[in-house]
Amino acid sequence: MKKVKCRPFWSYDILKTQEWLTKQGEKGYQVVSFNPIFRSFSFKKDNPTSKRYIVIYDKGQNDSPAFASNLVEYDKIAHTRNYSIFVQKVEKPEYFPSYDQLLSRNQKIKYVTGIILLMQFILFILPVSMILLSALIGGGISVEYEPGGITAPLTTQALLEGILEILFLFMSMFAQVWLIYSYLKLRMSNKKLEKLCGEDIDLSFTVPTSTIMNKASLQQLKKEKKLVRKMKIGWFYSPDKHVQWLEAMESKGYHLVRMSRIGNSFYFIKGIPRHMKYHVDYQSKKNPTYFQVNEESGWKLFFTSITRYFAISVWGQEYKDIAPQYYSDQEDKVKHAKKFMLSYIVWMLPMSVMYFVIFGISIYGFIQIQFFRDISWLVITPIIFLLTGLEFLYFSFRLIRYYNRVKAS
Amino acid sequence: MAKNIRSYMPLSETAYYILLSLNQPRHGYGIIKYVEQLTDGRITLGSGTIYTTLGKMSKAKFITVFLDRERKTIYELTSEGKQLLRLEIERIKTVYKDTLYQERLFDEESKM
Numbered sequence: 001m002k003k004v005k006c007r008p009f010w011s012y013d014i015l016k017t018q019e020w021l022t023k024q025g026e027k028g029y030q031v032v033s034f035n036p037i038f039r040s041f042s043f044k045k046d047n048p049t050s051k052r053y054i055v056i057y058d059k060g061q062n063d064s065p066a067f068a069s070n071l072v073e074y075d076k077i078a079h080t081r082n083y084s085i086f087v088q089k090v091e092k093p094e095y096f097p098s099y100d101q102l103l104s105r106n107q108k109i110k111y112v113t114g115i116i117l118l119m120q121f122i123l124f125i126l127p128v129s130m131i132l133l134s135a136l137i138g139g140g141i142s143v144e145y146e147p148g149g150i151t152a153p154l155t156t157q158a159l160l161e162g163i164l165e166i167l168f169l170f171m172s173m174f175a176q177v178w179l180i181y182s183y184l185k186l187r188m189s190n191k192k193l194e195k196l197c198g199e200d201i202d203l204s205f206t207v208p209t210s211t212i213m214n215k216a217s218l219q220q221l222k223k224e225k226k227l228v229r230k231m232k233i234g235w236f237y238s239p240d241k242h243v244q245w246l247e248a249m250e251s252k253g254y255h256l257v258r259m260s261r262i263g264n265s266f267y268f269i270k271g272i273p274r275h276m277k278y279h280v281d282y283q284s285k286k287n288p289t290y291f292q293v294n295e296e297s298g299w300k301l302f303f304t305s306i307t308r309y310f311a312i313s314v315w316g317q318e319y320k321d322i323a324p325q326y327y328s329d330q331e332d333k334v335k336h337a338k339k340f341m342l343s344y345i346v347w348m349l350p351m352s353v354m355y356f357v358i359f360g361i362s363i364y365g366f367i368q369i370q371f372f373r374d375i376s377w378l379v380i381t382p383i384i385f386l387l388t389g390l391e392f393l394y395f396s397f398r399l400i401r402y403y404n405r406v407k408a409s
Numbered sequence: 410m411a412k413n414i415r416s417y418m419p420l421s422e423t424a425y426y427i428l429l430s431l432n433q434p435r436h437g438y439g440i441i442k443y444v445e446q447l448t449d450g451r452i453t454l455g456s457g458t459i460y461t462t463l464g465k466m467s468k469a470k471f472i473t474v475f476l477d478r479e480r481k482t483i484y485e486l487t488s489e490g491k492q493l494l495r496l497e498i499e500r501i502k503t504v505y506k507d508t509l510y511q512e513r514l515f516d517e518e519s520k521m
Contacts, residue, residue, distance in 0.1 A: 095434075095483075096476040196480070281457060289437050289474075289482045290460055296438035297456035328455035329423045336457070 001045035003029055008039050011083070012182065013189035014055050014102055015196070021053035021085070031085060033078045052088040053077070057102035103193045110186040113179050120176075221269070228254060228268040236263075236312050237398040239280035239340070240405055246316070250276035259303040259314065278316045279326040282340040298324065310343060337406035341399040348396045355389030414493050417469065419500060424462050426452060428494045431472065434485040437463065466490070 005024075010017045021031050021041070029043035031053065054074070059082050073093040074086040086097075221227040235242040246256060246266075254268035256276075279299070283290060291301070294315055303314040317324050327333040362382040366373065420428070430443045440463075441454045463484060466472045471490035477483050486494065 094478065096478075096480070098474040098476050098482060100474055100482075279457070283460075289463070292481060293437035293441075293460050294456045296436075297441060299456060325453070325455040326457040328453060328458045329421065331421065332423070332455075332458045332461055336461070 003043040003045070004040050005043065006038065006040045009182070009185060010039055010041075011057070011102075012106065012185045013192075014057070014099070015189065015192055018053055018055055021055075022051070025049050025051055025053065031077060034080070034083075034085065036080050036083060054086045054088065054097055056084045056086065056097045057082055057099075057105060058084065059101060059105070099193050099197055103190065103197055106186050106190050106193070110183060110190060113183045113186070117179055117183060226269055227257075228270065230266045230268065231264060232266065233264055234395065236280060237344075237395045238402045239282075239312075240402055243278045243280055246278045247276055250274055256302060256316065261306070263303050263305070263312070263314075275319050275323070276316055277319055277323045277326075278314065281313045281315060281326065282336065282343070283311055283313065299326070333409075334407050337403045341403040344399050345396040348392045348399075352389045352392035352396065355385050355392065359385040359389060414489065414496060417471075417493060418497060420493075420497055422452070423454060423458055424466070425497060425501075427454070427459070427462055427466070428471070428486065428490060428497070431484060431486045431490070434475075434483045436481055436483055440484070 007017065007020070024031065024043055026048055028045060028048040030046045030049070032042050032044045034041045073088065073090050073095065075089055077085040077087055079085070218227070222229075232242070249256070249268060251273050253271055253273040255271045255274070256266060257269050258267045259265065260267075295301070297317075299315040299317045301313060302316055303312075305311040305313070315326065327336060359382050362385060366379060366382060426444045426448070427440055430440050430447065435443065437456070437459050441456070441459055445453050463472065467474055467484070470487055471493055472484045473487050474482055474484060
């Protein structure tokens with residue numbers, strides 16, 4: 001006996017799908033195959049079992065995923081281009097699949113749908129707010145309506161157009177609901193996956209509980225002048241110089257204890273001078289291994305950006321004789337600096353050019369148009385544009401200098 | 410696929426030692442420790458180097474990732490990774506053979 005069941009959003013919550021497959025197995029329906037296009041699973045009536053099913057996403061792995069090739073703990077049930085279904089053979093397996101790939105796929109989908117929704121929201125809110133504003137502040141709205149209605153007799157063409165219009169309306173509504181549903185669903189299931197992958201990083205470490213217990217003790221330390229706070233803005237545009245500064249502070253006996261959440265303030269506690277190696281790392285994606293490997297190698301995390309992509313982290317390690325190397329390979333060091341520099345200047349340089357162009361246009365307008373010249377304080381606008389452009393140019397320049405220094409080292 | 414593998418060759422010393430250490434599934438830090446032991450402390454891989462290299466290798470499907478009981482990531486070679494390592498071992502063997510041969514010639518020359 002066969003049974004086919006459809007599960008439209010099965011890949012958006014793999015963990016739930018796995019549970020569902022296991023439950024079907026308990027009812028006596030064992031999955032035999034699945035169709036990713038129709039999002040349907042086929043079951044075969046069999047003896048009820050309590051076997052656990054798992055679904056693995058492994059993109060572009062034409063054969064079965066490498067995960068199971070060496071393992072005897074799992075049996076492959078079904079397999080398509082990117083997905084495979086396995087059944088767990090033993091009660092407590094030694095190894096588990098990693099949901100890394102699936103998580104990064106779902107995160108990408110979430111980001112894209114989120115951006116689309118945000119853009120739609122802005123496009124929607126603009127006219128609505130304009131109408132509302134004119135209704136509230138202005139003299140109200142007057143709607144012009146031409147009476148008459150349908151004058152010509154209803155033709156087939158008009159009827160067809162009408163039907164098409166209604167169809168379009170339904171389709172766009174459906175797309176909207178689909179987008180919102182996808183976004184919300186992914187938001188929920190990604191959180192579960194992040195937890196499973198160990199990616200739900202607790203950012204409370206920026207307040208080291210071993211040295212600073214709470215706000216009161218922080219105040220106390222400040223009062224006793226044991227705690228030194230230094231502010232720095234835009235330090236990550238020359239990370240190597242900043243690292244030197246931190247190391248110099250340590251050799252003077254100022255131990256870095258924490259950084260603020262945005263990363264612009266540094267808290268030091270006066271102690272004995274020590275050797276400390278720092279590294280400012282730029283990694284576009286956070287992965288549990290990242291923190292595991294670094295921490296096991298003795299690096300202590302002082303700061304990490306809240307964003308998952310384009311994240312900057314500050315690592316430090318105390319040493320005796322030989323300074324530890326974060327990148328043991330010179331090539332890696334240069335590549336890291338290059339990635340760091342490029343990912344900023346690709347948008348900073350165009351932005352600076354854009355601001356210079358806007359500056360040019362506005363200064364031209366200021367000179368040409370009498371109206372602007374009459375209100376002289378308006379000259380501030382082109383000056384702000386100029387300063388913003390110069391700022392982006394300066395940051396890009398600093399990053400390029402940083403890259404050149406790393407390359408030459 | 411064989412053509413694809415050759416485009417990754419020759420591997421950097423770091424990448425080669427990482428693949429070489431994966432004769433059994435290991436953690437990231439396990440790889441660092443093992444390579445240090447294997448090379449008598451000549452190579453101490455930095456954690457950043459390990460992280461980026463492993464990322465690149467798993468993207469190219471030479472290694473695969475799974476979790477152990479403590480939900481820690483472990484790495485293992487895929488069949489393609491094994492293939493790459495075999496080819497690289499063969500290449501280094503030839504390099505070694507040529508080096509020994511040439512070294513002898515240089516030695517003889519200096520004696521004369």
